[in-house]
Amino acid sequence: MGFATDAIHVGQEPDPATGAIVAPIYQTSTYVQEELGKNKGYDYARTAHPNRRALERTVAKLEGGSAAFVFTSGMAAIDSVFRLLRPGDHAIISEAVYGGVIRLTTQFLVQWGLEFSFVDTSSPESVERAIKPTTKMIYIETPTNPTMRVTDIAAIARIASARNATLVVDNTFLSPYFQSPIALGAHIVVHSMTKYLNGHSDAVGGSVILTRPADAEKIYFLQRSTGAGLAPMDCFLVSRGIKTLAVRMKQHDANGRAVARFLEDHPRVKSVLYPGLPSHPQHDVAVRQQRGFGAMISFDVVTMENARTVLNHLKICSLAESLGGVETLISHPATMTHASVPAEVRQRIGITDGLIRISVGIEDVEDLINDLDQALRKI
Ligand code: P1T
Secondary structure (H helix, E strand, O other): HHHHHHHHHOOOOOOOOOOOOOOOOOOOOOOOOOOOOOOOOEEEEEEEHHHHHHHHHHHHHHHHHEEEEEEEEOOHHHHHHHHHOOOOOOEEEEEEOOOOHHHHHHHHHHHHHEEEEEOOOOOHHHHHHHHOOEEEEEEEEEEOOOOOOOOOHHHHHHHHHHOOOOOEOOOOHHHHHHHOOOOOOOOOEEEEEOOOOOOOOOOOOOEEOOHHHHHHHHHHHHHHHHOEEEEHHHHEEEEEEEOHHHHHHHHHHHHHHHHHHHHHHHOOEEEEEOOOOOOOOHHHHHHHHHOOOOOOOEEEEOOOHHHHHHHHOOOEEEOOOOOOOOOOOEEOOOOOOOOOOHHHHHHOOOOOOEEEEEEOOOHHHHHHHHHHHHHHHHO
């Protein structure tokens, strides 16, 4: 079946008890057993839940994995993946990764004997150079948040398989509609489903999609042991959101391209980071491995003062953390999403004080462009 058909039907079969076209939200913590030792496949909601299983089937199908597990947030999902490592293991991580991943690894997971190297994964040579005998995982985000650097997934997959390392890809920014990391050689895909998969800024959730049964077993063990599985109502919301993923992503992409072109031509904008622009340093890789460019754009207005002026004068674009919703969200990475990243690291990876990140929504694009234009003119 095609992507949109799968997004609407896989895991979303009508309720067998009533015929309801949308399966109910099973707001329950436990299940009555028919007799001692006999149940209908569900015993307790921390370990198994119908809405969770339904959503897991959908995301596994869309990403081309053999299993998936959904968590209370993207960070909970990512944390479970790093727990596949053992003390003494080393992981290579994209240096311009989401700030929460830097915080989790450098301020917490290092305490358990794990070692992390932050590397520009858009350069396969740099990844190769960072490999150690103890390297067990390569974790990439592509495009990166918020610097939009693109990593050649197939090239890194070749390095990972030569070293027997697990390749993990955060596919949050493009969603499975525009990028298929598993088809390019990734072993594990993670998502903040809070973003495009849900798409309506009304739930927080994460997912891990696996290709190897041994990994799946470990992640399921963690999900049910730690109790970090996504709650029924949130599963329902994300499942509903995914049904419109294909149409939303088409419009996000069209609006993203238009806004990126507008910003690139604007006299008050110094530079624009968007893989869809021929000026982007990894434009050719993006054309090769992505089916679209999406709607995440970062642009530089040189100073913090200029950024403040623009952000404070917008009327339609909302100043907020997060991304991937139908409404346009705009943020200042240096003081918001990446505030926990040390200043010298921010400087090195290009998160300047004048950098603004926009998650272009699916409103009428002329309205968004007019809003950005009037705010930029206040500089
Ligand atoms: O917020 P949460 O659902 O826990 O997801 C974390 C996460 C993981 N990966 C990427 C690429 C992300 O962008 C995020 C969360 N990002 C934001 C909240 C943000 O505004 O960038």
